[in-house]
Amino acid sequence: GAGVSQSPSNKVTEKGKDVELRCDPISGHTALYWYRQSLGQGLEFLIYFQGNSAPDKSGLPSDRFSAERTGGSVSTLTIQRTQQEDSAVYLCASRPGRQETQYFGPGTRLLVL
Amino acid sequence: AQTVTQSQPEMSVQEAETVTLSCTYDTSESDYYLFWYKQPPSRQMILVIRQEAYKQQNATENRFSVNFQKAAKSFSLKISDSQLGDAAMYFCAYISNFGNEKLTFGTGTRLTIIP
Numbered sequence: 559g560a561g562v563s564q565s566p567s568n569k570v571t572e573k574g575k576d577v578e579l580r581c582d583p584i585s586g587h588t589a590l591y592w593y594r595q596s597l598g599q600g601l602e603f604l605i606y607f608q609g610n611s612a613p614d615k616s617g618l619p620s621d622r623f624s625a626e627r628t629g630g631s632v633s634t635l636t637i638q639r640t641q642q643e644d645s646a647v648y649l650c651a652s653r654p655g656r657q658e659t660q661y662f663g664p665g666t667r668l669l670v671l
Numbered sequence: 672a673q674t675v676t677q678s679q680p681e682m683s684v685q686e687a688e689t690v691t692l693s694c695t696y697d698t699s700e701s702d703y704y705l706f707w708y709k710q711p712p713s714r715q716m717i718l719v720i721r722q723e724a725y726k727q728q729n730a731t732e733n734r735f736s737v738n739f740q741k742a743a744k745s746f747s748l749k750i751s752d753s754q755l756g757d758a759a760m761y762f763c764a765y766i767s768n769f770g771n772e773k774l775t776f777g778t779g780t781r782l783t784i785i786p
Contacts, residue, residue, distance in 0.1 A: 600779070602776075603775075606772075606773060608771070617773070647714060649716065651774075656772065657768065661718070662708075662715060662716035
């Protein structure tokens with residue numbers, strides 16, 4: 559079946575602009591994660607959605623970052639007033655249930671000029 | 672907080688030879704999972720192998736096997752008969768069986784295969 563998909567693949571934006579990154583998880587997967595992969599910080603957890611529960615936002619680096627997951631499926635990560643330090647690859651992952659493996663999408667490479 | 676350490680930023684191996692990538696972790700929990708993920712230049716994180724902490728038997732997937740030493744908190748990956756397609760970044764990762772099950776990653780090891 560189809561894997562996790564993310565769009566856009568690459569995004570270049572100017573400092574101060576807002577961006578939206580999209581993730582389509584594997585159908586039927588109840589859990590969805592966003593991670594950020596940057597040169598200085600490695601791979602870090604951002605946010606976690608599980609079914610209809612309130613998301614775990616403990617990894618979001620600032621209030622400029624937000625995410626939502628509509629209908630328990632597609633998720634959008636929004637970064638407002640982008641800064642150059644937001645430049646990174648943003649990875650999305652989903653898993654079918656607890657204790658199951660997370661499957662990753664191809665990521666969105668964000669470059670803030 | 673859990674931490675994962677990969678002390679080898681880069682490794683290289685001759686094609687068809689065997690290479691071992693090191694990983695250590697720190698946790699106070701007894702119930703957790705460990706993973707090795709591969710990230711080729713395409714950026715896609717691909718699961719290589721998974722180990723449940725409660726299992727004493729080391730996981731094996733074809734040419735990939737792990738040496739899991741729970742007491743030492745060590746989780747190394749052995750790649751046998753290395754192939755050119757194995758060239759990638761390899762990340763060791765940890766998940767607690769409690770809470771949100773987020774992955775905690777090491778800093779990665781870049782593996783080069785020498786033809």
